[in-house]
Amino acid sequence: MNRKSSDFQLTLEECKRILDHISGLVVVDKDGTIRYMAKELKEKITQTEGENFSKEILGKNIREIYPASKLIDFLESEKNEELAVYLGMSGINIARMKALYEGKKMIGVVDFDLFSTAQEVDLFFNKLEALSADGLLDFSDRIKRIISGKKRKKAHKKYSLADIIGDSVPIRELKSKLVRMSETDSTVLIEAETGCGKELVAHSIHNLSKRMNYPFIEINCAAIPESLFESELFGYEGGAFTGAQPGGRPGKLELAEKGALFLDEVDQLPYHIQPKLLRVLQEKEFCRIGGRTKKMDVRIIAASNKNLALLVKEGKFREDLYYRLNIMRVTIPPLRERKEDIPLFVEQSIQEMNALLDKKVECVSPQVMKYFYCYNWPGNVRELKNLIERAMNLCVGKQIEAGDLGDFVSESLYGEMKSTIFTEKNPLEKARELAELEVIEKALDLCGGNKQKAAELLKISRATLYNKLAHSSKSV
Template sequence: MKTILIVDDEASIRESLKGILQDEGFRTLFAKDGEEALPLALEENPDLILLDIWMPGMDGLEVLRRIRETSPEQLVIMMSGHGTIETAVKATKLGAFDFIEKPLSLEKVLLGIQNAMKVGDLVEENRSLKAKFAKEHEMIGNSQPIARLKEQISIAAPTSGWVLITGENGTGKELVARAIHNQSRRRDKPFVEVNCAAIPEELIESELFGHEKGAFTGATAARKGKFDQAHEGTLFLDEIGDMSLKTQAKVLRILQERKFERVGGNRTIEVDVRVIAATNKDLEEEIRSGNFREDLYYRLNVLPFHVPPLRERPTDIPFLVRHFLEYFCGKESRATKTITPEALDALVRHAWPGNVRELKNIVERLVIMTPGTLITEGDLPAGILDRRGAPRVAVAANGDPGAVTFKEAKEDFEREFIIQKLEENDWNISRTAEAIEIERSNLHRKIKSFGIELKK
């Protein structure tokens, strides 16, 4: 039952509104002046307030101002028998939803309430969806690499600096971009995402900058581009390393001048956009190969972030598994499922070449395909059990396992992982690089640095 607070100094109006609203199924509260209304509104948090303007003592506009200070989203409809356009404008500027003149019309009152309730429902739905969306895109984990990344985000997000995020496929670069946006001063403005690798070369300029009617065959109407859509907000250019040199030059110009022209147009459009770019490629290697502009790289790389692969944060895997179990059980309307310690240990010991995305997909499969509520080691895909390594103790150069550093342990694991993948791919570097989703040149450097002898 929705609650409506009626604030009016005339008892007859309070009584007539009470009868009407209760007949319509509303719960009603009453206050004869502002002094009574303010604590009641704070305590009861009504869905709507019907507020008279002219009352003894504190007038309705002052009451409205104080209500908006403590409850910015509170819906308020103003009522007045001496209404003027000036008063209505003042009330609207203070945040009133509507203004109804006295003597009150039953139809106008009910219509105003109906419209206000619809807005209230939309606000609540929007809040709920935002909370759900935020939970789905939450950065899970408390390992040292993730804790350090979160700390860097909290420092950089409130600034206006452009960001370049690097990391392997599936590590969660988009989550980092969204976290930066959500903690920035632009959080209430658009977050617009562009996957540069998914858009054909001949269409990417139109996608980014928009086009005018008749700019090309099929352009039957003018269309805003992503830069337009992200005005005053954040533009996330994912897979920036796959953008052509021609498009890179135009993006660089926008970043420098903050203005552009649509395809087929001659009108200059100015934009205020914070750009966050991401890539799984080694852009410095791409620059040396002539595939990426050096000036664009340094323009974007103001605030560099690197998202660690899942194999470098194994302590986060149990948290991620439980998070995904809860999420997919709710999404698929399944009974709550738990996982045995043995199955969880197998997941922790897996190499995860596909990173968090691979883990998420496997947990979804387990939720859907496991018949019972307990996920055991036998329910895991064969690939997880086949590829997991026996627990290994890294040994320092002096032979003392207790003296090993984190860097040495990481390098030891990485060397063994690369050897295993090379064996699985018949020692073919190109196939191995594709399988573990890193650049061939990067893999070749690692093979050389680890002193791995290639078998013919």
């Protein structure tokens, strides 16, 4: 097995080691049967598809293993080679596909990554720009047009998948789900608590889809008076009602043609509008007020911070509309369920506020980070970003200290009392002692068991803290 010939000096094991280091490498025959796949690509597909692949992957068809592969279209084309762009969990990667021939007969295709991440693409442009600036290349204008064009294109796109911060398992699973959702035109329902980033997710789905170059129109269902909602959504013809503009006015649906309409806070959709939206979803048509029915091509993405299924049971939301909206559902995990992502949000917020406030803050202190990990963040990412902004305004050093957090420390200490403290079995004095003990225990936990620091945090003397701890141990 390890024999070498004079014209080929590599062993089979050496060949495999080399092939496994070619990013994104996959080799298929002309029918799409996998002949080889690099270990790194298997792991990437496992993360995306949520499946466990074994060594038996060889011999299976690429259509079964990786339905999103651009190899599938390439196999059905008559091209010899092509570049494929994948928009996914790492933002972007660019692959090269090249047909393999035996004589004039195509026997398969090899596919491998030229650039695996958005950072590698940026690095490539930076290198070209540097070579051009040094006079080694003479296409600086071309590069500038590409780069400036890229920035102009990005300017009208508010968010993309790369803007979803986090490397936790819930966020990796969320990104994987968004990639799959972007490949269809089905209606999407986004459910999440306030401050989790529903708008960011909606933009990401749109900007990954084939509709990405068409409008993304937003409408906040809670921000529009009920009496104006119908004209805002559907538009109106001239003279349709008193005060209507002579030439009429297009509604949000019409403006979103070929693109997507984002219905934020859809739980606040006026009840009398709900059957009309249901008809839009069922028949793919609408009509302006006072106008004729028109066909439309718009993808609907809705979002709610309330449980729509519960609202249906309470009679506050139409059941038939709920089922139409709930074709594909995505739930954004709250920050308390992915606390390992907190340092990433902190770093990003500090960088943003440094630029805005012209400061040079580098980080938060270890003690502050411990507070952040112990807090449950009812306001989610928005609350964290607002807290960093407040602290940055107060911070005078290179790192944010506990004193820069204002009332946050006391709020995190006293904001989450156990419901079992206040019961019929506990008289007021006993309940007060239990509540006080819980706060002391939390303060000690935040301070790593250091009683002096805990006393300072609680704004009591060290002797008082010892007395309270001694009293609580006797009463247990």
